[in-house]
Amino acid sequence: MLPDIPHARAMLDELLLARVEERHMHFCAKEGTLPADMPEANFLQQTDIIHGIGIGSIIGAVSGMIAGALLMMFPPEGMELRVAALLVAALCGAIFGSWASGMAAAAIPSSRLAPFRDAIKAGQVLLIIDLPLRRVAEIEELILQRHPEVNFGGMEPHIPVFP
Known part of the structure; x- marks a missing residue:
């Protein structure tokens, strides 16, 4: 969770410099507040x-x-x-x-995002990053060094494409 849009913009730039592709970042904010040039969480991520x-x-x-x-x-x-x-x-x-x-x-908001809904309504921004498992610790460390105000919401289990 990022405190606001300016922090989300800074995080986007820093992650791009850390070679995380924009297509692997998804921001979820209060409707109408996220700038058009920031990658928004898609329909599959926002619904169940x-x-x-x-x-x-x-x-x-x-x-x-x-x-x-x-x-x-x-x-x-x-x-x-x-x-x-x-x-x-x-x-x-x-x-x-x-x-x-x-x-x-399709009409039901994602149950995985339920713990973050109140914070999003309050103006905070949720950042979802799709990373290979080997890069998770590196990116978490980078985020904590530059943005100590960030709250980590956890990591979803690794689910392979083909079981």
Whole structure:
């Protein structure tokens, strides 16, 4: 958390000098206060859409499997359903669940940003930096040396792109 916009601007410049690319920095401030030339947190970071899509796909797949199993146990007259019907039902359920849940979650502010909401409303600026794990300590030290007023909000666990 940075105290205000001028501190956020200074931090942006210092991180650029430390070779952190601008596309890896995301600022979140009270609506309408962040200058246009500062990288703002995007839609995916400000909403719970990713979490919603994940939950929706799981619930939809399970619901689809249940519906497919019921169709296999009680098939319509004259139809013989195979295991492929169960898989198709699960896939269709996952797709529909992802879509429906994602649409609902797009309107919900990110639960990960909830601890910072009051400070943002008070005029502070949240800075999110995407860094490789090997650079985290270096950048934290740089920030603490130049900006002792900064409050660290923590680090999210490392999640690989492909598990």
